Amino acid sequence: NAGVTQTPKFQVLKTGQSMTLQCAQDMNHEYMSWYRQDPGMGLRLIHYSVGAGITDQGEVPNGYNVSRSTTEDFPLRLLSAAPSQTSVYFCASSRYLQGTTEAFFGQGTRLTVV
């Protein structure tokens, strides 16, 4: 049981380039989300999905797109990278049921935009 898998672990982009951060989970979780983590800012929600075909914006969605074609995968696309998008990105998944709904996080992607 791999949990939540994120790729790549590290990435350097030039300003204006686009790329996709991959996220996959094998726990059949309905809910998946993307966060960015910057020093002193905690974890800020970028986009989330409550199931295949359903996505919505979080706190800081500008410059990012997502799609959810399957339950397992939730890729995050940077359309035109900017230095302000230098950050650590975490994908997370969880159930949404009664009881404990803990979020399982991937290992993170450290992105630098130069």
Added chain:
Amino acid sequence: GQQVMQIPQYQHVQEGEDFTTYCNSSTTLSNIQWYKQRPGGHPVFLIQLVKSGEVKKQKRLTFQFGEAKKNSSLHITATQTTDVGTYFCAGRAGSYQLTFGKGTKLSVIP
């Protein structure tokens, strides 16, 4: 929108001292969760509190959820070097979304 404030931002303690971090929400929460992130790692779930006034313990860690379900605390008794990391609270106010506090970074001096 919902906001979750967490204090302090940093805490340095001598090994063996106690540590507490506090979390306050701008809205009433349906539940609150706590996570620990080791340096260079990813957040890992510690616990979820659901009931008003709930207190849960995990060895040296004590978690409390306020009576009004708007605040919470994490207390560590007799810190050890293995406790080093950043502790986050995360509140859910009825929707799917978890709103995270900014975290408290704990340093333990041996």
